[in-house]
Structures are given as C-alpha cells and as structure tokens.
Amino acid sequence: MDRREHYASLGVSGEVFDFGERVLRELEPRFRAADEVAEYNQNKVLAAMKKHRVSAACFAATTGYGYNDEGRDKLEEIYAETFHAEAALVRPQITCGTHALAVALSANLLPGDELLAPAGKPYDTLEEVIGIRPSPCSLRENGVSYRQVDLLPDGSFDYDAIAAAITDKTKMVEIQRSKGYATRPTFSVQQIGELIAFCKAKKPDIICMVDNCYGEFVETIEPSDVGADLTVGSLIKNPGGGLAPIGGYICGRRDLIDRCGYRLSAPGLGQEVGANLGLLPALYQGFFLAPTVTAGALKGAIFAANLYEKLGFAVHPNGSEPRHDIIQAVTLGSPEGMLAFCKGIQEAAPVDSYVTPIPGDMPGYDSQVIMAAGAFVQGSSIELSADGPIRPPYTVFFQGGLTWYHAKYGILLSVQRMLDAGLIQL
Ligand SMILES: *Cc1c(COP(=O)(O)O)cnc(C)c1O
Numbered sequence: 001m002d003r004r005e006h007y008a009s010l011g012v013s014g015e016v017f018d019f020g021e022r023v024l025r026e027l028e029p030r031f032r033a034a035d036e037v038a039e040y041n042q043n044k045v046l047a048a049m050k051k052h053r054v055s056a057a058c059f060a061a062t063t064g065y066g067y068n069d070e071g072r073d074k075l076e077e078i079y080a081e082t083f084h085a086e087a088a089l090v091r092p093q094i095t096c097g098t099h100a101l102a103v104a105l106s107a108n109l110l111p112g113d114e115l116l117a118p119a120g121k122p123y124d125t126l127e128e129v130i131g132i133r134p135s136p137c138s139l140r141e142n143g144v145s146y147r148q149v150d151l152l153p154d155g156s157f158d159y160d161a162i163a164a165a166i167t168d169k170t171k172m173v174e175i176q177r178s179k180g181y182a183t184r185p186t187f188s189v190q191q192i193g194e195l196i197a198f199c200k201a202k203k204p205d206i207i208c209m210v211d212n213c214y215g216e217f218v219e220t221i222e223p224s225d226v227g228a229d230l231t232v233g234s235l236i237k238n239p240g241g242g243l244a245p246i247g248g249y250i251c252g253r254r255d256l257i258d259r260c261g262y263r264l265s266a267p268g269l270g271q272e273v274g275a276n277l278g279l280l281p282a283l284y285q286g287f288f289l290a291p292t293v294t295a296g297a298l299k300g301a302i303f304a305a306n307l308y309e310k311l312g313f314a315v316h317p318n319g320s321e322p323r324h325d326i327i328q329a330v331t332l333g334s335p336e337g338m339l340a341f342c343k344g345i346q347e348a349a350p351v352d353s354y355v356t357p358i359p360g361d362m363p364g365y366d367s368q369v370i371m372a373a374g375a376f377v378q379g380s381s382i383e384l385s386a387d388g389p390i391r392p393p394y395t396v397f398f399q400g401g402l403t404w405y406h407a408k409y410g411i412l413l414s415v416q417r418m419l420d421a422g423l424i425q426l
Contacts, residue, residue, distance in 0.1 A: 066275030186325045367389040
C-alpha cells in the first residue's frame with residue numbers, strides 16, 4: 001500500500017504528507033517517552049483495580065437513591081488509590097469540570113473566607129463561579145472574597161506577592177495546572193508542589209486545590225502526590241478515556257471530600273445517594289484506557305507543535321519543551337487562520353465531518369468562540385477538538401484524539417486547509 005496515495009485519497013496532498021513525515025522522523029524519542037509514561041500509568045490504574053477486586057458485579061446499574069451502590073463506591077476508591085489520595089468523589093451527578101470545581105470550592109469556603117489564586121486568573125468559567133464577573137450564586141454573593149496574584153512576566157510564581165496575599169482570612173488557594181485559554185506555560189506537577197509547599201509554610205492549614213483538567217496521566221505523578229488537598233477534573237477529558245459520557249472527579253483529604261459530597265447532594269446525605277444509572281462500565285473502562293488515550297493525545301499535540309512551528313507560527317508549548325498537559329496552543333494571527341485550522345480538524349472527525357465550524361456565543365465565555373469537534377460524547381475534549389475565543393492574537397487551542405492516528409489525520413488536514421486558503425507555504 002502506498003501511504004502517500006492513500007492519504008491523497010483522504011484529502012491530504014502529497015506535499016502535506018511529505019512535510020508530516022519529515023517532521024515525524026525527528027519525533028521518535030519524544031513518542032517513546034510518551035509511551036513510557038503511559039505504560040507506568042496503565043500499571044498504576046491496573047494495580048488499583050486489582051487491589052480493590054473489581055468484578056462484574058461492580059458494573060450493575062442502580063436507580064433511585066442509589067443506596068449501597070458498591071460499583072460507584074469502589075470506583076471512587078480506585079480513583080483515590082490511583083491519585084494517592086484519601087478519598088474521591090467521582091460520579092455522573094457531577095456534570096462537568098466547572099461543576100466539580102464549583103462543588104469543591106463552595107463546599108469548603110464559608111462566608112468571611114478568602115480564596116487566593118496565587119498563579120494568575122483561573123479558567124474563564126470560574127470567573128462566574130468565584131464572582132470575578134458578577135453572577136447569581138457565586139462565591140462572592142455568599143460572602144467569600146477573592147484575591148489574585150499574577151505570574152511574573154517570565155511566567156514564574158511571584159512568591160513575594162503571594163506571601164503578602166496570604167492572611168488570616170485565606171482559607172483556600174486555587175492553582176490551575178493547565179494553561180487553559182491563556183498563553184502562559186502549563187505548570188509541571190513538581191512546580192505545583194513547590195507552590196503548595198510555599199503556601200503551607202506560610203499558613204499550614206491552608207487548603208490547596210488544583211484544577212487538574214487536561215493534566216491527568218501526562219506525567220507519572222499527579223498534584224495529589226505533591227501536597228494538593230483537593231485535585232479536581234472532568235471525565236470528558238483525560239481520565240474518562242473517551243468513554244465516560246459525563247462526570248467529574250474530586251480527589252483529596254477525607255474531611256474535604258465529605259463536605260463536597262454534602263454540597264453535591266445534600267447535607268446529611270453526602271456520598272450515600274447518587275444512582276449510577278448504568279454508566280459505571282463506561283467510567284471504569286474509560287479510566288482503564290485513559291493512560292493510553294492521553295498518550296495518543298499527547299503525541300498529537302507534539303506533532304502539531306512541530307508542524308506549525310516549522311510553518312512559522314508561535315506555538316505553546318514549543319516543539320521541544322516538556323509537556324504537562326495535552327493542550328497545544330497555535331497562534332494563527334487571524335480569524336481566517338482559526339477558521340481554516342478548525343475546518344481541517346472538523347473534516348477529520350468520525351462524527352459531523354460534513355459540517356463547517358462557525359464562531360458563536362458560549363455560556364461562560366465573554367467573547368465569541370469557534371469550536372471544531374466531531375465527538376461521540378458532546379463537547380468531549382479528550383476527543384480531537386480545536387477551539388478558541390475569536391480575539392487577538394487569534395490562538396486556537398488544539399487537544400485530544402482518542403487515537404494518535406486520528407489526531408495525525410486531523411492535523412494534516414488542518415495544514416491542508418491552511419495551504420488551500422493561501423495562509424501558508426510549504
Ligand atoms: C475544561 C476546563 C475546565 C472546565 O471544565 P468544563 O468541563 O468545560 O466545565 C476548567 N479548568 C480547565 C483548566 C479546563 O481545561
């Protein structure tokens with residue numbers, strides 16, 4: 001089989017294919033390293049499943065109150081074990097990552113408490129959760145104040161300002177691992193550990209919460225390994241392995257997780273209620289596949305960075321930097337660039353490949369957003385997707401790919417569409 005002709009039949013011209021192959025040859029050591037991390041994490045998940053004696057009985061559907069749901073409880077123990085945390089809350093009643101973060105924050109902050117973001121502004125959707133943008137039911141409306149210390153111009157932590165910002169009122173700090181829709185670097189787990197140690201040295205009882213979205217299984221350790229009291233994320237990103245149709249997780253200290261349970265359901269009920277509605281097979285199997293799926297997405301991100309860097313675009317992280325999440329930012333410099341890029345990603349999708357992405361308004365975001373996604377799970381961003389707010393410098397955030405081959409095809413098609421639109425030269 002001639003691969004070049006095969007790709008041509010799929011809409012990728014010979015010159016784009018050759019360009020991809022040239023770049024790929026240089027990436028072999030990086031891909032091997034990603035595979036080794038996946039191997040380690042696969043064994044970590046497997047060991048947790050073995051230790052907690054997963055059996056077919058764990059997959060039974062429950063309805064109604066969901067009392068004595070052994071499969072649900074065991075899945076939470078497996079998450080806690082894998083993350084080396086005391087306890088976990090993992091269930092379909094947590095509707096998304098923002099919800100998981102909102103539960104973790106509002107369960108553990110009381111009127112008069114202050115939340116500190118020591119590493120810059122949190123993710124866009126948290127602005128309304130916190131009340132940075134006025135919003136009904138925000139923390140602010142409930143008497144929780146907010147303080148923020150921005151990163152230094154070189155992207156490092158401003159330790160002097162952080163020390164000054166931690167007061168008697170500071171109950172909790174929120175650290176976001178991934179860059180999200182910003183152009184700052186993503187933090188390594190080790191860096192996060194250093195920041196947590198610094199905050200705890202200043203105030204030992206401070207609660208450190210890490211927004212771990214997009215970071216799970218990219219490294220061999222997680223924030224919970226370096227002192228995070230709460231580690232939070234979404235199941236339609238890395239840890240759901242593409243199979244979880246909904247859900248979020250919160251791992252951490254038993255007492256804090258108990259409170260999250262009370263906030264999620266009701267005081268007095270906590271983790272005891274919450275039927276699994278037949279979703280446990282997907283949640284278990286997705287978690288089992290998550291290390292491999294994450295590695296595939298990581299390879300896609302590395303490939304995209306190297307291709308677009310060679311085409312002269314600013315990419316974050318750059319082609320050779322170490323990775324701490326699966327997001328690849330590519331600054332295309334124009335709305336036309338964002339449209340062409342997203343068109344290519346969309347065309348490569350197994351679902352909705354025939355639609356053309358156009359910018360639109362999104363709840364929680366303050367500018368129009370373009371999204372390319374053709375996912376089995378709506379909005380899933382562990383599946384191949386590209387999105388970004390339509391505002392200068394016109395950066396798309398590319399992520400996911402349940403398999404490396406799909407990610408590769410999507411990236412090659414994005415280059416093809418950029419070429420077709422006259423935005424690049426090979
Ligand atoms: C995706 C994401 C969130 C929010 O998750 P949703 O599931 O979209 O609500 C929060 N923080 C970061 C860093 C994210 O990437």
